[in-house]
Amino acid sequence: MIFLVNLFFRQIKHLSHKMSKPEVVMVLGGPGSGKGTQCSKIVEKFGYTHLSAGDLLRAERNNPESTVGQLIANYIKDGKIVPVEITCGLLDKAIFASGSDKILVDGFPRNQENVDGWNKQMGDRVSLKFVLFFSCPEEVCTARIMERGKTSGRTDDNIKSLQKRFITYINETMPIVRYYEDLGKVRKVDADRIPEEVFCDVEKLFS
Numbered sequence: 500m501i502f503l504v505n506l507f508f509r510q511i512k513h514l515s516h517k518m519s520k521p522e523v524v525m526v527l528g529g530p531g532s533g534k535g536t537q538c539s540k541i542v543e544k545f546g547y548t549h550l551s552a553g554d555l556l557r558a559e560r561n562n563p564e565s566t567v568g569q570l571i572a573n574y575i576k577d578g579k580i581v582p583v584e585i586t587c588g589l590l591d592k593a594i595f596a597s598g599s600d601k602i603l604v605d606g607f608p609r610n611q612e613n614v615d616g617w618n619k620q621m622g623d624r625v626s627l628k629f630v631l632f633f634s635c636p637e638e639v640c641t642a643r644i645m646e647r648g649k650t651s652g653r654t655d656d657n658i659k660s661l662q663k664r665f666i667t668y669i670n671e672t673m674p675i676v677r678y679y680e681d682l683g684k685v686r687k688v689d690a691d692r693i694p695e696e697v698f699c700d701v702e703k704l705f706s
């Protein structure tokens with residue numbers, strides 16, 4: 500009898516674990532603030548799955564079968580925010596294909612349309628843990644991106660696209676950071692330090 504009761508509760512625990520929503524940490528910050536770099540460290544230390552909206556868009560752009568490849572290419576080069584149906588669709592697919600219950604969503608949401616689209620499509624299906632925000636001066640970010648541009652091959656790692664990306668960041672993304680701040684969801688980290696020092700603060704938020 501005791502064995503059966505134990506088995507019953509173990510099955511319930513197993514099922515509720517399977518049915519629980521993936522926990523999402525959104526990662527925001529200016530171009531070159533170190534989102535990708537810190538996400539890799541979080542993956543290594545805390546076993547999260549890292550999904551970068553920019554990476555997913557670049558992969559879709561590079562897919563010759565894609566019907567939105569050219570549109571994405573134009574938006575990226577101009578530092579503009581791709582329509583949310585595309586980005587949220589890619590994230591939705593990647594989150595649930597990963598089978599992971601701990602997800603880093605890097606570089607999303609970047610504007611109000613992203614927030615609205617996400618809340619509509621994903622709001623009930625994932626749980627938002629917090630928004631990790633990397634604060635870094637524009638001059639520092641610019642120097643990092645110009646250095647990365649020597650080898651990255653990214654079509655937007657050049658001074659012309661970068662200036663446009665910063666305008667988008669200030670005008671469209673910063674209001675989103677403030678929106679999550681008002682909800683008490685933002686965890687701000689000073690990213691103008693060497694990566695190891697930045698991670699010292701980051702890991703405290705996950706421990």
Ligand SMILES: Nc1ncnc2c1ncn2[C@@H]1O[C@H](COP(=O)(O)OP(=O)(O)OP(=O)(O)O)[C@@H](O)[C@H]1O
Binds near residue numbers: 530534643646695
């Ligand atoms: N704390 C740091 N100090 C110095 N260089 C850094 C630091 N963090 C990252 N970098 C370097 O700066 C560049 C940009 O970093 P990373 O790709 O992580 O930024 P990002 O925020 O993801 O940028 P983007 O928004 O363009 O994708 C990389 O070349 C990376 O090696």
Ligand SMILES: Nc1ccn([C@@H]2O[C@H](COP(=O)(O)O)[C@@H](O)[C@H]2O)c(=O)n1
Binds near residue numbers: 554575580613
């Ligand atoms: N939510 C998003 C995220 C990114 N983009 C586009 O991709 C570019 C590169 O993003 P990174 O995070 O890799 O720097 C970005 O400048 C946008 O053009 C987007 O549209 N929506």
Ligand SMILES: [Mg+2]
Binds near residue numbers: 534535
């Ligand atoms: Mg990145």
